[in-house]
Amino acid sequence: MKQQHITVTPWAGAMGALVEGADLSQDLPDDVIAEIRQALLDHLVIFFRRQEMTPEQHLAFARRFGTLNLHDQVKGMEDHPEIIEVRKEPQDERNFGGAWHGDVTYMEEPPLGSILYAKEVPPVGGDTLWANQYLAYEELSDGMRAMLDGLTVIHTPAKIYGLQSQDWSKDSSVKTSPNETAEYETEHPLIRTHPETGRKCLAVSGLFTPRLKDMTEEESAPLLDFLMAQATREPFTCRWRWEAGDVAFWDNRCTLHYALNDYHGHRRVMHRVTINGDKPY
Ligand SMILES: [Fe+2]
Structure with missing residues (x-):
């Protein structure tokens, strides 16, 4: 679809679009930013090719959509703390984001989205891979949706970054290690209403959501396992094959994503900037 300034071409049936006609290194006019924002709301993840941005330009583009997030567990780049360098070296075993999740969903106000370069x-x-959480919710039966509405789910970084977590420093280049600051919990609605589109979506987040409120992990597991399977059903997904210079901008409020770890022996380096969001309701 041709908007006034950019061209938006759907990438997969469920979600995703390629956006052409925008040089993200530039200080884009407000109406171009508005078109990009609309493309994000319509398609959930948008892709840009052949971009050349300095870290400062990457940050400046992200700031057009909100204030920037500092990850509470992973250290940012030395000179640019709001940029997480997602680096996997040839000898690293573990990758960052190698399971279905939403980014830092355990924050009181989880991010609006991330811009990965x-x-x-x-x-x-x-x-x-990304998955559309509107569809994950809408494709449930009326009975299941009615049962889920009003439930609260516990989010926590503990299993990934807490004292009992697998030490990232042993087998990866991710700048973190098990620590007690990850030992906290946050409560969010299991079914969330998107603050801009008004649509409802499923809001589970893999290992960040170990149980429902007032239930044990064991009691929660059958339902949460079913919901994670529902959240990541193939017809709800899209997949991006990266080239250097590509940018993906996803809406973290209505999607999950998964970074494949299938390139052992090779380096992969990405820059991630994350935009603050608001309290789920
Ligand atoms: Fe992620």
Whole structure:
């Protein structure tokens, strides 16, 4: 679809669109930013190709959509703390984001979205998948939706970054290690209403959501396992094969994503900037 300034071409049936006609290194006019924002709301993840941005330009583009997030567990770049360098070296075993999740959903106000910029990619592999959480909710039965509405789910970084977590520093280049600051919990609605579109979506987040409020993990597991399977059903997904210079901008409020770890022996370097969001309701 041709908007006034950019061209938006759907990428998969469920979600995703390629956006052409915008140079993200530039200080884009407000109406172009508005078109990009609308494309994000319509398609949930948008992709840009052949971008050349400095870290400052990447940050400046992201700031057009909100204030920037500092990850509470992973250290940002030395000179640019709001940029997380997602680096996997040839000898690293573990990758960052290698399971279905939403980014830092355990925050009181989880992010609006992230803008991920590919700096160095393997010759093949390292694709990212996203899943549409509006569809995950809408495709449930009336009875199931009625049962889920009003439930509260516990979010926590503890299993990924807490004292009992697998130490990232042993087998990855991610700048964090098990620590007690990850030992906290947050409560969010299991079914969330998107603050801009008004549509309802499912809001589970893999290992960040270990149980429902007032239930044990064991009691919660059958339902949460079913919901994670529902959240990530193939017809609800899209997949991006990266080239250096590509940018993906996703709406973290209504999607999950998964970074494939299928390129052992190669380096992959991405820059992630995350935009603050608001309290789910
Ligand atoms: Fe992620």
